[in-house]
Amino acid sequence: AQKVTQAQTEISVVEKEDVTLDCVYETRDTTYYLFWYKQPPSGELVFLIRRNSFDEQNEISGRYSWNFQKSTSSFNFTITASQVVDSAVYFCALSESGGGGKLIFGQGTELSVKP
Amino acid sequence: KAGVTQTPRYLIKTRGQQVTLSCSPISGHRSVSWYQQTPGQGLQFLFEYFSETQRNKGNFPGRFSGRQFSNSRSEMNVSTLELGDSALYLCASSLRDRVRDEQYFGPGTRLTVT
Numbered sequence: 001a002q003k004v005t006q007a008q009t010e011i012s013v014v015e016k017e018d019v020t021l022d023c024v025y026e027t028r029d030t031t032y033y034l035f036w037y038k039q040p041p042s043g044e045l046v047f048l049i050r051r052n053s054f055d056e057q058n059e060i061s062g063r064y065s066w067n068f069q070k071s072t073s074s075f076n077f078t079i080t081a082s083q084v085v086d087s088a089v090y091f092c093a094l095s096e097s098g099g100g101g102k103l104i105f106g107q108g109t110e111l112s113v114k115p
Numbered sequence: 116k117a118g119v120t121q122t123p124r125y126l127i128k129t130r131g132q133q134v135t136l137s138c139s140p141i142s143g144h145r146s147v148s149w150y151q152q153t154p155g156q157g158l159q160f161l162f163e164y165f166s167e168t169q170r171n172k173g174n175f176p177g178r179f180s181g182r183q184f185s186n187s188r189s190e191m192n193v194s195t196l197e198l199g200d201s202a203l204y205l206c207a208s209s210l211r212d213r214v215r216d217e218q219y220f221g222p223g224t225r226l227t228v229t
Binding site: 037044 | 146148150157158159160163170171173203205207209215217218219220221222223225
């Protein structure tokens, strides 16, 4: 069965610390897509990144980086030199080729960055 | 380009009433999906529309329904409201390929059922 697990419910760090948000997924499809979204207090989900199952290259975008490992079914997200504005709930999501486009979300990780 | 818009932003309804929520996708996007977000269940998929046709449906009772218009705008309706329907309802649009394309979310409609 398809499932996304974000084991870390809450993480609290001090500004400028690096932080990694974990995401583990389960799927039987060979073609699937993984996403990360950010939900600030305003409530709107903001798209951060998409990765397909055939592309295991890590990606870096500014202070953000993503590590996709099929061998461990993980798609972890690292924020380098965190800032207060990074405080939000972060969701990892899975879209399967046979899933009709629905996003399967993890429970989210609430990140609090303190000054 | 304007983002996904949802109206109203906040609603308070009484048990037994019905409610209609509206969503306007990003211009050019043809797929619209709806999600329910609650503290207990998290984000759950309701349904998805493309070219006025429902292509996929989540595991929700028949009280939850939706439709899409020719201009891709979508509405969802919840009849006979229950206290458990209190949630943030999020609409998302994507260009075409709902599996591969990223979905862009609106700000949501917060529904409170009393």
